[in-house]
Amino acid sequence: MARDRGRRRSRRTTEGGPTLGQLAWRQVENPYPPFEILNAEQIDAICDTAYRILEEVGMDFLHPEALEILGRAGAKVEPGSERVRFDRGLIEEALSHAPASFTLHARNPGHSLTMGGSQINFASVASAPNASDLHGGRRPGCQMDYQNFLRLGQSLNIIHLFGGYPVEPVDLHPATRHLDCIRDFLVLTDKAFHAYSLGRERILDALELVKIGYGLTETELRQRTCIFSIINTSSPLRLDGPMIEGMIELARHNQAVVITPFTLSGAMSPATLAGALAQQHAEAIASMALAQLINPGTPVVYGGFTSNVDMKSGAPAFGTPEYTRAAMVGGQLARRVGVPYRSSNANASNLADAQAAYESEMSIWGAVMGHANLVMHGAGWLEGGLTASFEKMVLDAEILQMMSETLRPIEVNEETLGLDAVRDVGPGGHFFGTAHTLARYETAFYSPIVSDWRNFESWEEAGSESATQRAHRLYKGILDAYEEPSLDPAIREALDDFVARRTREGGVVAA
């Protein structure tokens, strides 16, 4: 069967190195109906409980501006506290302004993304304090690893965007880290990316850099959504000040906020899936309502991150049966609100091994079946987010490519039904050399990047590498072949100037 190998890549591209043979960039569409494991009455019950939580218990918003906005809109702010109670009518009215779908613009317009509908976008790992690879082991994140993850994420076509710093570069000073990191996003990649909501100033710096990098005026920026930020509630039922500050600036600039309650069942939410999901829903809708009250029409995404703790140790677990079902129901709840849905590729493994793979698969199937539009930590996450692994990023790229091909509709027509081919071959023959096969030779099936399908003897002779060892070799090769995406030198200079000026000014001094 070994014919002209150079020709068999028509669905492929050589981006990322000539040896990778990955799928071409495309936005992935999920053509199947959402998989709904709860019925309408059960979803009603969860939504009603969420409303009752907001009406009767309330939620704390740890920022005076948020309290003022909410109070003005008619929410009941408990005097002398940060506790806010909401009528459901107020929430419903506010959420009626949230768009069902929006475009997230990338510096390269070819990498802009639709967030909503049946689109599914895979983001890189984000926010890990440690990096790891097979040779260097596990170490605190640094700029070099940060930049290499960006290069890898830029090179892997199945990674649609960056969900945050893949690894936290702790060798960069916290006051100016955001400047260096966002400049790197704009220089080393041309895909869409995330800015952290750690107070107002960092978001304003990010917006300035985006204007320079994308070549936009302030007015143009406000007309197009170019960055997004994950707004995590501090479950149960609390939204912290720095998150609120970032959210306010983002909403005012028409940039996207992804509200993600961290409702770990048994720790930060009830030890029942229904209860954890009701609390997730309460936190999500109240926070999304705040975004709409700041600026009606702000693009928001409903984030589901409900998982459970290990009841033995209190350790968080991911990719569990509870997690997977919660991911599916999260999609039902987001659709009830009518906004895009965010889920994750999560696992709790300490190694990029079989556990990492099966927990990730459970998470991704939950996300895909639940019709997530944004899959955070799509590639590279380990240890419940404490480590970004270079090998795991490549393994996940394989898994995500496989999922994206699984989502390709099967073509059923006279040609593909192949009656003539069956007639040609007949009982007892084989299809290797038939015209029907030869015509499809190059593109018939998914061709993997990590998986090794050779027989045992050939595989053993070639060195008996595990999938993780192959992923190591592949990631090194991708980095070797990496080329910076094109960028106008004047823009590059302006970015450097801005970073230099803000660094001279001391960056953001207060946390």
Added chain:
Amino acid sequence: MARDRGRRRSRRTTEGGPTLGQLAWRQVENPYPPFEILNAEQIDAICDTAYRILEEVGMDFLHPEALEILGRAGAKVEPGSERVRFDRGLIEEALSHAPASFTLHARNPGHSLTMGGSQINFASVASAPNASDLHGGRRPGCQMDYQNFLRLGQSLNIIHLFGGYPVEPVDLHPATRHLDCIRDFLVLTDKAFHAYSLGRERILDALELVKIGYGLTETELRQRTCIFSIINTSSPLRLDGPMIEGMIELARHNQAVVITPFTLSGAMSPATLAGALAQQHAEAIASMALAQLINPGTPVVYGGFTSNVDMKSGAPAFGTPEYTRAAMVGGQLARRVGVPYRSSNANASNLADAQAAYESEMSIWGAVMGHANLVMHGAGWLEGGLTASFEKMVLDAEILQMMSETLRPIEVNEETLGLDAVRDVGPGGHFFGTAHTLARYETAFYSPIVSDWRNFESWEEAGSESATQRAHRLYKGILDAYEEPSLDPAIREALDDFVARRTREGGVVAA
């Protein structure tokens, strides 16, 4: 959180060793609707093409008795050949006698299985020529490994039945191997099992052993289905003589036949999914029709095994995007016929590593979403079936347990919605010590057997084991703790006597 560990196992049992903490035996039900990725018209087109294949091309049945039965029923047997063409009316009429569901009786009635409806049964790995584990490496199958796989399969509650010899014990003489192996099934396990259709005599021996082991008369055996056999077509469009012989005896005895075309797309079937599925359907319905013509009402199962070859090498691939979609569509086709559906947990990895895990997950999700009733090779398969791995069996047990818990419906009621718990805890608190959590402490969440959720430091201090290394340790522990299921000593003696007599007679001399 570390409380009384001995008490937190109410969904659990100590079978399989006190340290395993696995889920209790139960038949798994899939409460979700089947996931249908083709619409009714597309399924019609595949079914119509299958009929046209049988009408226009025909299928070879390499046994005179089959030709006689088919000819008598009105099929067109080409004179002087084994080629048979079928009118669709004949197939439809024959298949109308196939039961939608049946009970597969185990020696232990508590392990009997419903095959059909929304039940999903996981079978052990079957028919691998090699065995492997981390310490002993890969070696040709032998009786000791065979027996250890039986002990493991008996001990793991999530393995519902044996789909064949987990590994082929090549140290046993082929003439008498079936006698020793079936005796072992009946002695070392009390779960349902498979008998190979390698000619008439082996099946008759198997039925005799079952009668002794289950304590049944011939009449009683004919009233209950106790064994099943995988009937593989030799795709394209051929059914071999020994398979037909076994099938005839099984059908006459009202035992189950699982018809599984091996339609590897691009090799034994067209290089298009629609074409491969049309051919799969043709082979499946013609063979199931033969079973009904032998004995109307014979329990049959529609087997889907369509995968693709690697176009580079011709090597078979499993758990691919093509495989997963074919597994889902296979369920639609089986439901169209109205019979139970068989799929598999397949992968092509040479190691029990991340590739093995992600390919297996793709296969299992295809099977579960496609509503398979029988998942062959559920635990232990590697290398496209060339190796049965002890570690993979334990890893798969974890994966299958996770899947079975994912299929547990979420309870939504006032208790589980937990409004009172949220009220008790309020914003900013935690749920570790609340009454709502404590009441659910022992059974709230799935507790894994292989997965390690400890933080990196604790895991490292404990030896940095990979999931595969932990699986090794676990399988050894399960074997150490194994106890034979109870069996009347008189039955045991009768089984031994039968095997001794048939061995003295030389077993089955002709293949």
